[in-house]
Amino acid sequence: MNTWKVLVADDDPNVREIIGLYFEQQHIEMIEAQDGQDALEKLEKELPDIVILDVMMPRMDGYEACREILRKYDLPIIMLTAKGDEFDRVLGLELGADDYMTKPFSPRELVARIKAILRRMQRKQPGEQEPQEVCELNGLSIHPDRREVIAGGEKISLRPKEFDLLLHLARSPGTVFTREQLLEQVWGYDFIGDIRTVDVHVKKLREKLSPHHSDCIVTVWGVGYKLEVAS
Structure with a gap:
């Protein structure tokens, strides 16, 4: 326990x-x-x-x-x-x-x-699970096991929830998530209160990803957010 x-x-x-x-x-x-x-x-x-x-x-x-x-x-x-x-x-x-x-x-x-x-x-104990696949898209390298994001050869410092949010979006590129879905799937519970929490974390993510790829997280007005893959 x-x-x-x-x-x-x-x-x-x-x-x-x-x-x-x-x-x-x-x-x-x-x-x-x-x-x-x-x-x-x-x-x-x-x-x-x-x-x-x-x-x-x-x-x-x-x-x-x-x-x-x-x-x-x-x-x-x-x-x-x-x-x-x-x-x-x-x-x-x-x-x-x-x-x-x-x-x-x-x-x-x-x-x-x-x-x-x-x-x-919580970090998994060694041998408890297979290493998670690195997400490579939009010039970003997202390492789930190390909880690191690399862009242009530089490590981007993210807060734990910012990393979780980016990784969740990156694992389903192009998929639109509502704010309620993100609160449930990333925060891990039914959020009681306003949904501004997601908006603030997206704003911080965009700031930290700039000047690399601050525009890869797209607002879908009236719905939520998605991570758009650069063509």
Whole structure:
């Protein structure tokens, strides 16, 4: 049985307590932090599998903590945002967070999202499966086993969810996926909330693929996205 370690940074002790009780039932180890600064200090002592950051915290808010964490560590991050505040949600994703949840939220749903992210990131043990085929298209080399993207001889640095999204599109070139399908197939669960998450990740992908092939991910208006193969 996998025992995951999760750092939860929230200045509300009641929120931390509720999350902690549910984590205990799910055999998930929890590291508590009172704010962003406390989270960074905890990270220097022990490295979790994933980080949960509340946006509104004293000393260092979730945005600044997200920037600092991603500058030093390659960790998935879920942001906790105010209900209905689209700006908070989008900004967190643009900073590099993998997902967000709006308060109030269900601890059960939080655990489901944590598991979805970590299971997709979890490396298979040697010999457990055959090496996955490298995707070569549009001048991009996508290596699933190494989780690397090479363009023009240079490695493109992608966040875990950005890589998953690109690989999913690349494995079905020309296929149009709705945002709902991408949330289910890439994020690994039925998303509760708006579907802007996909749009933000596509935007970041295009920025990182530029100047190589930023136009290979095509918007199909009123439907979703597809990866178009260059002729």
